[in-house]
Amino acid sequence: MTTDFASLGVKPWLVTSLGAMAIKRPTPIQAACIPEILKGKNCIGGSRTGSGKTVAFAVPILQMWAQDPFGVFALILTPTRELALQLAEQFTALGSPQNLKLSLIIGGVDMRTQAISLSQKPHVVIATPGRLADHIRSSGADTIAGLRRVRVVVMDEADRLLDEGFAEELVECLSVVPDQFGDKTKGIPARQTLLFTATVTESVRALKEGEGRAREKGGREVFISEIDTDSLAVPPTLHQTYIFKPSTVHLAFLHTLLSTPGNIKKSTIIFTNKKTTAQLLSHTLKPLGHRVTPLHSDLSQRERTDSLGRFRAGAARILIATDVAGRGLDIPEVELVINFDVPRDPDDYIHRIGRTARAGKKGESLTFVDEKDVLLIKAIEERVGREMVEYKEEEGVSLEGRVVREELKKVSEAKRVAMLNIEEGRDEKGRKKGGKRRLETGEEGRGKRVR
Template sequence: MTQEKNSEHQIGSRKRRKLSPPEPAESRAYATPEAPILSRIKAKKTELAPHRSPITDLSPASTNEANFASLNVAPWLTRALSSMEIKRPTGIQKACIPEILKGRDCIGGSRTGTGKTVAFTVPILMKWAEDPMGIFALILTPTRELAIQIFEQVKAISAPVSLKPILITGGADQQQQAIDLASRPHIVIATPGRLAEHIRTSGEDTIAGLRRVRFVVLDEADRLLAPGKGSMLPDLETCLSVLPPPTKRQTLLFTATVTPEVMALREQPRPGRPPIFVCEVDTEDLAIPPKLQQTYIQAPVTHKECYLHVLLGTPVNVEKSTIIFCNRTDTATLLEYLLRSLGHRVTALHSGLKQSDRVANLARFRAQAARVLVATDVAARGLDIPEVKLVINYDIPRDPDDYIHRVGRTARAGRIGHSVTLVGQRDVDLVYAIEERVGKKMDDYEEEDVSIEGRVIRDALKPVTEKKREAMLQIQEGKDVLGKRKKGMQKKRS
């Protein structure tokens, strides 16, 4: 991930690095704390079944003064990283780069914002420089935005050499992508759905280069390998079916939350291959940023929009760059329309938008032209936006791991960050599950001389309710967030 001015964080990473021998089978890397985590929110105490596999950390001991040269990184790559202000390796980079260079498959677990992209890009580029063949590496990632971010980082790191990366994602011209694939690029960064579509429809001449891939990277591997509704496994299996067998390629899995599905890689037969390198660093068992302040506000479901509007406008928060997470696209759309009509500088990121709008909106937020980003979980994974000061969970995720990814958008690279979760009447069990998962309770939101509930009653109920009705009508009439009728909708009304 982008690591501008992160020397303070990296020094902290070295101190926190946790290297331990294999744990007994009965121990759990993510075990529930011995003392129960008591929430300030009254909740039904339901016992949560452990859902973690033991983590074996095989990484070698490191020196406190490690740099990229000490990891045997090529001088040209060291200079390229230095030009990007990446001068000291983080814990995950120190652990994984030497082992990947030895030819080992890797499972790397590290909390968000610790430079996992550099951890796999550097050894891939070094190996490619030794033998610059056709499609050398395939990097798969769950979202278009993360694929674009990795593509830009690979281009930046490889600037001194003639590396040709390409991007294969939905929302772009499929015919041009097929031409790019057939031109034998060096690195392909893709989302599984679009690449699987090419494999099924574009013909052998297009995908032939994939049959000689040396490296396969699954970034945010827990999401790619997750079963259940909306699973990417069918498309992922299609992608892997045209690649060399696991014994003839290196497979690298990186994630902030190591799940049993990720750890299942260890069980695959490996004739003639070195043992898989498995490590987990910089997580402190919790995978949440150490300087994150987690808080909650109890808000009636019928008035959550009022509480959100007041929270965004308090003296402490009025200038903060903020991401608001929703569970559904419809909710995100409504909040974007509503908050804009209430005077907030807001944009949105979700699957209901055209790809060009998604890219433009994210760029607006990164450039701080918009202070608030309303998003679904497509923005929860991997995106590196250093200036995010506040994350608001408008809807609470069902999976505590999704909560970890959401709040990981703030407090990155050693910075201080805040998260606020709006808790409705039916949400307390979800909050309790999150507290069990992260091993820490949320604090009641407090701001000096500010009563959120009082401001809602006094200032927000009437205007927010009126603006919500207007926003819903605007959406129903097919108007965009600026109040203009969308293209293709003009002739619907006579």
């Protein structure tokens, strides 16, 4: 049985980098995949959330790059900005002894700055498909020239990238990198493809079959490892509960629940299905005394990064998020996950609750349910192979009594004020945009043009 990274063939400088990040022993997915990737095989790695998939591909990529630091060595595609930022942090930390040069290509950042970074041929490019596709379309051939000789392509959270929503951008991104056979006439070797996922979907299975056919035609050998995927993706140390109440009182119950002695200090993520709901919860709970911070796609990239940073540092106890926080983010101290809205897809439920009970630790999840959610809950229970149990109140605490006697009126007033503030903020934002647009188009006569 493998007990350390050196026995997997990992070089001493990388073992030292891993140790500096407090990573001493390989997880099963790392032990399985690292040696096979180092042999040059394509890899499809399936393992549950929190199992260390990033290290499973980052370590062999950096080791192969350090031995042959040629141009843009690797392209890593991932579905969200937050995951891209997290990957960039881990690659930078691991590759710093070898002066790794990295380019991060995500939305919400100036295109020109990114184009310059890409044109300077970094060693590793980490990108979201939409923004990289933007550069392929508009930044010129010289900017993306380095991608045409990439040695390794990674699809992180592959089940999400293979969804229809990413299809067009993904095809565009893959069109500029070498294919699985390369081009011997130009001296371009076949690319090595690494695919990692927590959930093996039909699209992932189809890709497996395609990789198998490519091997038959002379492509790279394919290594496939599935460890704790599917129903086992829910950690056994996670306690899943629900509260069944009318949706009209969910917010009052949420506030009361967060204020109980057993929960008042817990690091918590609250998931919503819509960014408008996340915004409303944030504006309502903060005046009620909760240290909250939001994370959704209506925020600027700086706001999203700062919000996640506050939560990780403990400056905010509660992160209120849409599913942009549902996948892959490494937030190790989350003790409680609350589904304020029941997710429509059972796999999204698995990813959400996977934010807690990581690395063998205990964790709790709580889902708010009303009459319209019953079929969704049944589908989730069937998917995870386990029934949720009804939330048991703490000794001496009556949620129902407190909500009715003390909190309902207070929360309703806070919600009303929050809705007014949100609406005023939208109006103000619209006026600012409108004013800027008029200056840009000369609609205010002699107004200076905005550059």
